[in-house]
Amino acid sequence: MQRRLALASFAALGLSACGFQLRQAPRFGFSALRLAGAGAYVMPALRRELQIYGLRVITTADPKDAPDAVVLRVLLDQRERAVVGQTASGQVRELQLRQRFRFNLQTHDERILIDDTELLLERDLSFNETQVLAKDAEELLLYRDMTADIVQQVVRRIAALDKV
Template sequence: MRRRTLQTLVAGAAVWGASGCGFALRKAPTFAFQTVRIAGSENTPVARELRTALITNGLTVITSATPASTPAQVVLTVTTDQRERIAVGQTAAGQVRELQLRTRFTFRLRAANEKELIEDTELLLERDMSFSETAVLSKAAEEELLYRDMASDAVQQVVRRMAAVKSL
């Protein structure tokens, strides 16, 4: 009985301590705008995933396929979305043993009145992976998985930065 009471007290103290320090789970982002026009390189992997994430978060996304007469409160311009693959390790025979994969995503956010809300921002994400010529197909699948993971990370960062804009 005494042991159970002690366990209950310790668990209660842990919950009380965690709530007292300001810890809270991340909530869905809230935006100061309702409509976004995506301009620039809108058909790249990160831009496509970003469009999906913005729609999921309740925003109306306007693309080049939408009639130009449709107004948007902000314009998200994607200036760069590129993938890089760099050999960082080699064997004595000159065969590649390790690769570094990079995703470079540059964007800016402007209000409809041309006010700069987020100036040109570059996100650079890197992942390392080993490479073996005997397992080329599995390494190609791993590479694509890592690129998708980096795209997802970039999208989350962009959405958080857009949610941080409090006024137009």
């Protein structure tokens, strides 16, 4: 028993000495962010995530609502589906799912903080026409996971900025 305790404390001491630290909630260099542009897939999830972290998210186009807000402009938010594998008889066997998200971030006076940035995620999906409903559900799950990955990448990029 004491041997396990000593081993556990040695492991904890070793992790603290190497600089290991759990990921903290992001801190932003601004208090308000305006979402601009059209985005049906990533924007709702991004709005929820930013609000969870305590950032005031404005979706109206009126700059009087928050004159000091930085603007995250969504330039592209789309999903793609491409056939990458077929049988000899022409039946689909494999699909590639893609999700693209292009955005930029600028201050209220249009000073660029993050230049146009495109995030592209791809996932492969095997397909079987006898399991169409299950594959549709799997496709939706893969798209939801890609959306969550994109949201986390955008949040980390925004949080990496210094004070605005």
